[in-house]
């Protein structure tokens with residue numbers, strides 16, 4: 001496990017140079033090419049708030065990256081720009097080489113609140129974006145996704161009759177069923193109790209294991225970041241920037257008792273601590289960090 005230098009983002013390995021007639025090398029190169037590229041992205045809101053400045057980030061196919069940082073450091077702004085829900089002031093986002101100019105079918109989003117359609121039942125909500133599919137295929141895909149999140153028996157219930165955790169499961173199933181290349185999650189579990197949250201981590205990873213979409217998840221929970229992510233990127237505020245990256249090299253499935261888990265948590269906490277200090281005072285900090293960053 002390594003922590004990158006402040007201001008630097010650990011990027012995927014260089015793509016190998018392709019020789020003619022080298023299909024194997026080409027296949028490897030395609031796997032290594034980042035699915036998501038964020039290039040010099042900045043956002044200043046109309047009232048002058050500089051929410052993001054010069055964000056550079058590359059995320060590989062199937063990689064899970066957690067974004068963590070103090071309140072107001074631009075995490076939601078970054079996700080909204082990647083999702084095409086807002087316009088950047090400068091810079092660009094590409095998914096599979098295509099520039100994002102608005103909401104895109106290759107990019108799925110799960111918000112903190114489930115945002116289900118109250119006039120559709122659970123199956124209707126999950127299948128909402130699949131109108132182009134034939135009925136039988138749509139039903140099969142919806143049923144498989146609901147099975148994965150433990151809601152196979154609830155498919156005809158109404159959103160208002162579900163618990164918060166169940167509603168968020170529906171939102172996650174809805175996001176996965178569309179087969180996104182990039183899935184963005186903005187504090188999807190923060191309103192849930194610790195027990196429900198743990199179950200949802202497992203279900204999220206189960207769903208991810210099928211098609212391995214690239215995932216960018218915002219969280220305030222260091223344990224959640226270390227449980228889920230291959231890389232934890234710490235942001236710093238005013239203006240929002242990427243600060244340090246902590247690579248999490250802990251075997252999956254992960255649990256707090258796993259080798260390297262506690263150390264990863266300590267490193268993320270220390271990086272968070274540094275992210276809240278002016279750059280010039282960082283030298284004085286202990287490498288252990290303190291847990292009072294939020």
Ligand SMILES: Nc1ncnc2c1ncn2[C@@H]1O[C@H](COP(=O)(O)OP(=O)(O)OP(=O)(O)O)[C@@H](O)[C@H]1O
Nearest residue numbers: 045046047049051070071072073074075076077078
């Ligand atoms: N529509 C807006 N107009 C003006 N300023 C905004 C707008 N949306 C967000 N901001 C500001 O931009 C900055 C970044 O906000 P953002 O919501 O991206 O932060 P965040 O990291 O997601 O915070 P939190 O952890 O509290 O969710 C904040 O200073 C916020 O007040």
Ligand SMILES: [Mg+2]
Nearest residue numbers: 075076077186
């Ligand atoms: Mg936010």
